[in-house]
Amino acid sequence: MVTELQHRMQESFKEHVSEDHLMDCMKCGFCLPACPTYLITDQDETHSPRGRIALMKAMRDGDVVWDGSVEDAFDVCLGCRACEPACPAGVQYGSLIEETRVAIQQVKPQHVVAKSVRKATFDGVFADQGKMTGTVKLVQLYQKSGLQKATRKIGFLNLFPPFMQEMESVLPAIETKKKRTFSAKPKTTRVAFFTGCLMDTLFQETNKRTIELLEWLGADVQIPAEQQCCGALHGHSGELEKGLRNARKNLDVFDSDDFDYIVNNAGGCGAFLTEYENHLKEDSQYAEKAAQFSRKMIDISSLFVKLGMNARLKEMKSEAHSIVTYQDSCHLRNVNKVILEPRSLLMDAPGFEYKELIDASSCCGSAGIYNLLQPEMAKRILDLKMKGVKELQPAKIVTSNPGCLMQMNVGIKREKLEHEMQAVHIVDFLYEAIQKQS
Template sequence: MKDSFVENVNEEYLTDCMRCGFCLSACPTYLATNNDETHSPRGRIALMKAMRDGDVVWDGSVEDSFDMCLGCRACEPACPAGVQYGALIEETRIAIQQVKPKKFVEKTARKAAFDGIFADQKKMAGTVKLIQFYQKSGLQKATRKIGFLDLFPPFMKEMEGVLPAVEKKKKREKKRGNPSKTATTKVAFFTGCLMDTLFQETNRKTIEMLEWLGAEVTIPKEQQCCGALHGHSGELDKGVRNAKANIDAFDSDDYDYIVNNAGGCGAFLSEYEKHLQADSEYAEKAARFSRKMTDISSLFVKLGLNARLKELESEEAGIVTYQDSCHLRNVNKVFLEPRSLLEDAPGFEYKELIDAESCCGSAGIYNLLQPEMARRILDSKMKGVKELQPAKVVTSNPGCLMQMQVGIQREGLEKEMQAVHIVDFLHEAIHKKQKQG
């Protein structure tokens, strides 16, 4: 294991850490474990260095420390030394995956996920068709009625309960952009794998709103999963494979922006430049891709949505609040834009959620791999939600959306509040007013 850490983990990044402790109060796992240093960024960096130097022998406790990390990167904005923790935890997971013995089931599952479902949009669509069959055939009702889901871990049962209804394929295929001949802003839309399957209605509304704001929307073919799950799971080489496919698909001067509506995807997409800077064939194209990448909230603001929202009037509908997508905030530095849109949305009073900047516990597939810690973090998050009592909890990422839906469901608050994607929230606010008009 030591040799793998030497090969993969950047020593200069490790020595940037001054052990000042500014990261501690920003780390959800450190706080959730009653200030256990091994579950803090500072403690994990110390373990990385000790593994690299051969001062610590690899065992289960070391592995637990790294596995418990959410990868939320909240420690980065808090760090006065600019430690690149995101790169370090990615490199650490690469070092582990390269030498850690794997059982057949794990090998098979990783191959199916990273070389199959999340490497080919067609395979992702096929997987989602199975979910659609499960929902539409009556199988879902039957399994719930007989209590079959009780055989699974509680969190998997909860996640099954908040899965969005999957639309039929024919309906999905029709929902594509209708370019405006008078558009002055040209946009390429990164649809995402989960967003364009489980949350395709949100994608449809994204396109509709962009066109309403005067943009011409193009959806490049051959785009794939962004590669974030690969990168966060020690499979960065496969994430880079996806990155190259996406760069090729979007490499055109025909549009001004590449827009996405999933915070977790957006962070990895914006770092294509970093991951491919040493690649002579892709470095320049990756830099161009990353420069054009923008989040949907940021683009809505640039296209003047705030002013359009202020023109609308509506009856008071309650409090709206916002739960940050960790990567959108900590990597892309986008947090003011979505709040400004919610503040200007008609009919709602915006109020800040307590610790909105802290992770909700979703973190990609973390809530499936580390359900106990994810639950503790979500329970803490829901204390703030219950204190605020909003009608809407708005998010900017599909994983965060489902996680907050689980929290609301677990607390029995479904009749009092909803968790919604920011695009769905804004689209509904505008659509309601247009109906009234």
């Protein structure tokens, strides 16, 4: 007997999940060895891209009954999109998993608490940069007032789940002062900086260093006012329309004609930003704006390379005394295809020897807020990642995304390696490496 929920869920899948995209899958299995959840679950087909696509089609066709196991198959997906480069048919898995989560979100019954949390998150903090700033100021007060030390000392944090304790322990110290180190070169390139929500609050020092390094390389950096969260978190959580609301606001404040590049320094944000063009191609008011915006979007390591940072680094080249390695941001690698640029910068960095991390291209388990929603799976994925880290023993693990940065520091702390190594954002790594030579 088909229940009302089953019927509504099937209709939602028909409405939101593209049948054409589903039919692109040839079921060849090339995606399987690229999928972290397939590997970590002992090759459970349900937790593979091929298996999930089969479930999407079965839901659309009414061949399976919607229940917790079906929902879990979709929830456990990291959304890392490592399956896309591996797919010979070019299946648009990222679009399919976004559409699936939208379909589920439209119909799934939710408790009042869950609804309230989602509304506060997607219509509040991540829809208004002012609210994000206010929230982070509370975190800063927590750090600076002595409350953080007190809660740790009395064991108050023990009341929270272990994964939340770990994330609290690696929160960056939020600073407000900036000391300029490098002099700006004559301006040759016009750049608009997409500051991001987390990067401009929790990691504002990294943003300041980003601007300083770009100016050192001859960029005229402008920061358009009233920017909002890129919308990636919304898109990955079944709230795509709310993410596109943010996208339209961003397109309104970025006039692409005024800039040679629009740069970002967070891999996860960069992927969604470059896909504004795809998401808004049917929007007559914003399609052209979105296409131009996406074409000019560039990640920070790629822009550093274009502006000649490698040559500047080589001029400073000194004897290597420490190992540096790189953990890919999944979306930067799999969506934006940025692989060599950050590695080339690390290879040329003075005072370091670059060595490739084992399985650097595989996800660390952060995946936006995946490590908060799926802590056990995220832990298993991170534990596997840390095996390679311990074998390599680098002094610095460089990342290009704030979530990856915090996740890798969780792994370092969990393995009690914080006195031997550190995870750092690529901007901070380069800034400090150059600063030592100045």
